[in-house]
Amino acid sequence: MEVWQKVFLKDADFVQSTHGKVGCVICHGGDSRAEDKDISHVGLVADPSEANCNTCHQDIAHVNETSIHTTLSGFKSVLEARGGNLEEGSPLATAFENHCQSCHTSCGQCHVSRPDELGGGLVSSHEFRQTPSTQYNCVACHGARVGAEYLGENEGIPGDIHWTLATMTCTDCHGQELHGSGQRMAIRYQNPDSIKCDDCHEDIWTDVTSNPQHEQHLGDLSCQVCHSLAYKNCYGCHVSIDEEGIPCRTSAPSEMHFEIGHNPLRSSERPFEYVVLRHVPSCLGTCDYYGDDLLPDFNELPTWKYATPHNIQLHTPQNESCNSCHGNEDIFLTEDDVSEDEKEANSEVIVKDVPTPQ
């Protein structure tokens, strides 16, 4: 997107909207009476979300203050669980500021413009879109894994059936949960409003007789175990600062795998014994540039994480027959699939005894 495009108002309809009638300077500052560009932009606030939205949208803005999109508590909770010290001024806090903080999003970066991480730019003139754009907002950030899966961009793997058959967009499933729950969460799956398959597919619980596999496995297996395909796994992320002082990162090539393992987040909401696991980019030495042993309890959490791949299909290789899974070591996360230095971290999720053939 060219610089001029980012601030171009294709049509002036916005002026007549509720937000348009408020005026530019009220939110963005600057001096609308100055004719000189530089003078008129003195004190300009490009993204005024945090100071202004809550004036009218108090309820949502208040809840959103706790959302993972706002607080990045998902990152922080993992780093802290691994023994990381995120106190201001600590080496890990500096690393966080340089490499993680940019994933923060604001009201405007979902509802008005593209996220800053992607260089910003108005999505549709200055229209406030109640529903963020799948392409310019959601997938702009969540594109490498979930977005590519959902849209079928991984070679040889079809897109999610909810997209290919019904053209459902992200917000057709993910609604208010994106604003958080009003309470700080360590992970997004803790949000009670987090969408679950059976929120729509209620009949899987009541119509088990027509599907013997459901009758056998409901509650023991997450839906994705039977209904998703291979998905992207990332490894070996290392962050640092380059010679010009710009934050940079490197990671090993990603790999497409499908791995069933034990559920690391077992709860009444997610009681499954087996779930699909995805390898996260981080590794033992991710932050080594900033200091030694910054994550002293690295093994407290698995690097193969509870996952909900977005490439759902009705029919998959693993639900063809009982023995597509039973006795098939290839689709389970076993000792051989885990690198030596991560075996301890993943000991709880590694499948030691693959279910026997039927």
Place this chain on the structure above:
Amino acid sequence: MKRLAFILIGLLAVLLLLATGCTAPALPAPGEEVGTCVICHSDKDLLKETASPVEEEISEETSGEG
């Protein structure tokens, strides 16, 4: 008596300042200034002409997927 004089002088000073227009310029009422901003921001040619290049700070050493 002295106190009364001070008060009167103070009041006179304030009245004088108001009369000579020595007050902060009033901000445009909400919505009033929209036109000015919109005139420039809906003029594609003007925006192209006046756009300041922004250097994106992406390290050449970055590789792999995040």
